[in-house]
Amino acid sequence: MKLPSDLLKLDATQATEQITTALRTNVLKHLRKRGAVVGLSGGIDSSVVAALCTKAFGKERVLGLLMPENDSSDESLELGTKLAEKLGIETVAEPITPMLEGARCYQRRDEAVRSVIPDYDASWKMKIVLPSVTESDAYRLYSLVAESPEGKRVSVRLPSEAYLAIVAATNFKQRCRKMLEYYHADRLNYAVAGTPNRLEYDQGFFVKNGDGSADFKPIAHLYKSQVYQLAAHLDLPKEIQSRLPTTDTYSLPQSQEEFYFSLPYQHMDVCLYAHNNGLSAADVAEGLNLTSEQVERVFRDIEGKRRTTHYLHLSPLLAEKVPEIRSSL
Amino acid sequence: MFVEFEKQITTFIRDNLVFDTSVQLSNDASLTRTGVIDSLGVLDLIMFLEETYGIKIADHETVPENLDTIHNIVKFLETKVQPQTDAHEVAL
DSSP, X not given: OOOOTTXXXXXXXXXXXXXXXXXXXXXXXXXXXXOEEEEEOSSHHHHHHHHXXXXXXXGGGEEEEEOOOTTXXXXXXXXXXXXXXXXTOEEEEOOOHHHHHHTTHHHHHHHHHHTTOTTOOTTXXXXXXXXXXXXXXXXXXXXXXXXXTTOOXXXXXXXXXXXXXXXXXXXXXXXXXXXXXXXXXXXXXXXXXXXXXXXXXXXXXXXXXXXXXXXXXXXXXXOHHHHHHXXXXXXXXXXXXHOOOBOOOSSSOOBHHHHTOSSOHHHHHHHHHHXXXXXXXXXXXXXXXXXXXXXXXXHHHHXXXXXXXXXXXXXXXXXXXXXXXXXXX | OHHHHHHHHHXXXXXXXXXXXXXXXXXXXXXXXXXXXXXXXXXXXXXXXXXXHTOOOOGGGOSHHHHSSHHHHHHHHHHXXXXXXHHHXXXX
16 A cells, blocks of 8 residues: 555644644643743744744744854854744843853763764764664664864764763753753743654653753644644745754764664654554555665664653652642643 | 573673563563663673673674574674684694
């Protein structure tokens, strides 16, 4: 059976209406907050969330935060600013490099990198990469790729201790940003927006108490390609609509599939939808120009990530229930 | 020597990768699909094998057929590790 080409087609007008209604109910009624803070990365997800919040609360009740740091791309700041201008919302620039230096984020990361690449210093650039899930049945083991100022590239398999140390240090970035979002939300009596799409939410592609923390997550039910459809419907700047997804976390450019997902988002969307709806690997394979075996590997990768990131979704676990207190609506 | 592999590997997994002491380790059950170890656990396991047995495991060898069950790991080690007794006999 061939999958229909409009498998993830969204009625963007209806979806916008549903989400903005839910936003008003959740934020104004349930949370009793008067507006929203959105961290703007210049990416498709935060841009769509900011646009939806603007529709729901009005441009006077949305604050956009621009939070660049040493390793983030200049384009992120430019596109975040451009989006805010288009929406007519106020922005505050909060460069987080001084906070990160205070927490020794870069120093801790660089020490961990040097434990596997002794020549590495702050003048080098680096990223963490995963091999493609479609190429072989081998386990996806993280490698560290570093590049000297002269262009010498070194790639080494990462021992778990170094991997954990690098990720723990870079997670300061998402956590510093979230701290600032809550600072502004507290002073304005606003709620903090979370910006994960369905792929990120389902697969645990977020930092606990970092970008994973929020008062509401209005696009967590939408596949990434549906978020792009909303962006087009909301007439967001073309540069944002055409920008490739990036982690914008490491000093070397890094795609999301290089660091986390098995496939480019368009294919990941189809695989996740198929897996969620009981479609066979053979059906998916035909549409994506992959083999059934490759799609089966992607399905296994989806399940593996759900298992290993399940804890990220949990509220703090109590030794005994406190029945008077509800942790959800 | 080979008879020690199973015991050493099981001990390593139990002591370093399984945090839940109620988990029963079976020689033929998938370590990843049963959630006994995750991708970081695979990295730790590979490091343990390389350091303990003085071998190098190439990326293309990091496949379930070699590493996904205790039984598979033992079989894989048998192909990678030269028994010391054999080497001694050859030298004689």
